[in-house]
Amino acid sequence: MKARKVKGLDPAAPLAEGAERIVRTRLDELCGFMPAASDPSAVAALHDMRIAAKRLRYALELTAGCFGPYAGTAVKRLKALQDVLGEIHDCDVQLPEAAALLEELTAADVAAVADGRPAPHRTAYAGLVAIQVELRARREREFARFDSMWAELERKGFRPRLEHAIIEGER
Amino acid sequence: MAKAGDVELDPGEPFAVAGARAVEVRTEELFGHADGVLDTADVERVHDMRVASRRLRAALEIFAPAFPPAPFKSALSDVKALADALGERRDPDVQLAALKDLAAAMPGVQEPGAEALAERLRGRQVLANATLAGALEHVERSGLRERLLALAGQARDA
Secondary structure: OOOOOOOOOOOOOEHHHHHHHHHHHHHHHHHOOOOHHHOOOOHHHHHHHHHHHHHHHHHHHHHHHHOOOHHHHHHHHHHHHHHHHHHHHHHHHHHHHHHHHHHHHHHHHHHHHHOOOOOOOHHHHHHHHHHHHHHHHHHHHHHHHHHHHHHHHHHOOHHHHHHHHHHHHHO | OOOOOOOOOOOOOEHHHHHHHHHHHHHHHHHHOOOOOOOOOOHHHHHHHHHHHHHHHHHHHHOHHHOOHHHHHHHHHHHHHHHHHHHHHHHHHHHHHHHHHHHHOOOHHHHHHHHHHHHHHHHHHHHHHHHHHHHHHHHHHOOHHHHHHHHHHHHHHO
């Protein structure tokens, strides 16, 4: 996902001025993935939201000193958000891998059986199906964790509190 | 996992000067993790270097307007290529670790399936390691560390 361009950055201006523009843009970018990422099947939106959380976190890690104290708390919240979205992404990468291998081995076995030979990979089927079941269950659990984490961030005013921390830095 | 070093940035200092320091610190962190990164027996090394590459890339992108465009573009492109190679190596490491946990809980009848997938992933790990070796060689040959530090110096002097 290409990052949204931050406009009006001046290399000669104080860091605090540029940091404010950057963090506002990255925060807006992150929050913009909701509600799209609240759909468990929105694989791309969930992946992009993870990247957006990472960008905001890294920007805050470098510039938290320009803002009020909640900026430091936000870094921790973003790390947790990035981690749970990372777990979901790992399942989204591993599931097709297991499915593709099962398909590949099955196709090779169909060819062997059609040729009058025994299926060479038949002992692998059960494990590959079990792996997919485990990964799907794990993804459901991790998505539920993400869903409640985001609800908690909203309930505790993550966005307005970080915006307030940005304003505190301007004083 | 190695924790990123603190970068002391003063809110009142010029954006370009802050960017120069951030890139210097993150550059040294990246190259500080290069030893033994091709060792597939110690997967934490590649993880640490990958995280350091992402932090350096982030610092470059955050402070992009502070750097002279042409050398910046070339250095960023090389950092991205290195980060991609590290990611490509890291992915099978993560999948193999997850698979090991899954397989530990599987009854015997399911083991051949887990082994077939592990074999596939190990093959990918070997290929990715070769790609990473090439990327590291390019980094060395093209003097990426020196180019990044020179970029930081130019931003500070501008």
